[in-house]
Amino acid sequence: MKLNKIVLALGMSAALFGMAQTAQADTVSKKITLTAQINDAIFVSKPDGSTWYGTEELNATDYTQKKFTKTLPVRVWTKSPDFNVSLAQPLKLASGKYEMKNAQVTLSSNGGDAAVQFGAVQKVTQVTAGNGGFDEVHNLTINVDAPDIIGTNSTNGSYSGDLVMVFEPVAAAAP
Numbered sequence: 001m002k003l004n005k006i007v008l009a010l011g012m013s014a015a016l017f018g019m020a021q022t023a024q025a026d027t028v029s030k031k032i033t034l035t036a037q038i039n040d041a042i043f044v045s046k047p048d049g050s051t052w053y054g055t056e057e058l059n060a061t062d063y064t065q066k067k068f069t070k071t072l073p074v075r076v077w078t079k080s081p082d083f084n085v086s087l088a089q090p091l092k093l094a095s096g097k098y099e100m101k102n103a104q105v106t107l108s109s110n111g112g113d114a115a116v117q118f119g120a121v122q123k124v125t126q127v128t129a130g131n132g133g134f135d136e137v138h139n140l141t142i143n144v145d146a147p148d149i150i151g152t153n154s155t156n157g158s159y160s161g162d163l164v165m166v167f168e169p170v171a172a173a174a175p
Contacts, residue, residue, distance in 0.1 A: 041169035043077045047137050058093075058142060068100070071141045074107070079133045081126050082170035087118040089164050091142070095157040098147035105163065108139040116140075116165065123170065 045052055058068035076083060085107055093100040105116040107124065114122045126134035142163065147155050 039169075041079045042083055042167055044167045045075050047073045047075045049075060049077075058144065066146045067143065068146070069141065069143045071139050073137050074140045075135070075137045076124075076126065076167065077131060077133055077135045078126060078169055080170060081134050082123055083126070084121045084123055084166075084168040084170055085114075085116055086121045086166050087116055087164065088166050089162070090118045091144075091161060091163050093144055093159040093161040095155075095159045097153055097157070098150075098155055098159070100144040100159055100161075101147055102143075102145045104143045105165075106141045106143075108141070109136075113141070121168075 053072060056070055056072065058070045061067040061069055087105065091103040091105060093103065106113045107116050107122070108114075109124045110127050111125060114124065116122055124138070126136045128134060128136045149155055
């Protein structure tokens, strides 16, 4: 008798458990592509050596807001003393109606400031040896001019664009 009650209780529990289970909904698959890059010839970062810049705001040089600038320190570690830098695309900062003018990007080095341009590779030579290569912090400066007003359309608004730079190691010459 006792065994019958146990079997009955187990049967009832299984039935109730089965009813309490929700039906399986269709599954949704999501994919995220992750990348990591290891390069033993060059590494570019903020001065902290581990991060890179996200969104940065250019500052007006004075109250007239006709010129805007931003200087960002950039740490470059290279195996050999030389590296090349260029823009992957022209720098354009635009709102819905206007585009900033005369965008200029420069990178400081011991040899002076060098213009970084689209379609023209700029060679930079580092002289500070360290960490198994050459390790220096350079100042990256961005300058733009405000657009001219056309008619009665205001130039007020938010201007944005992407600064895409290419840093390439220069192969050391064979002895």
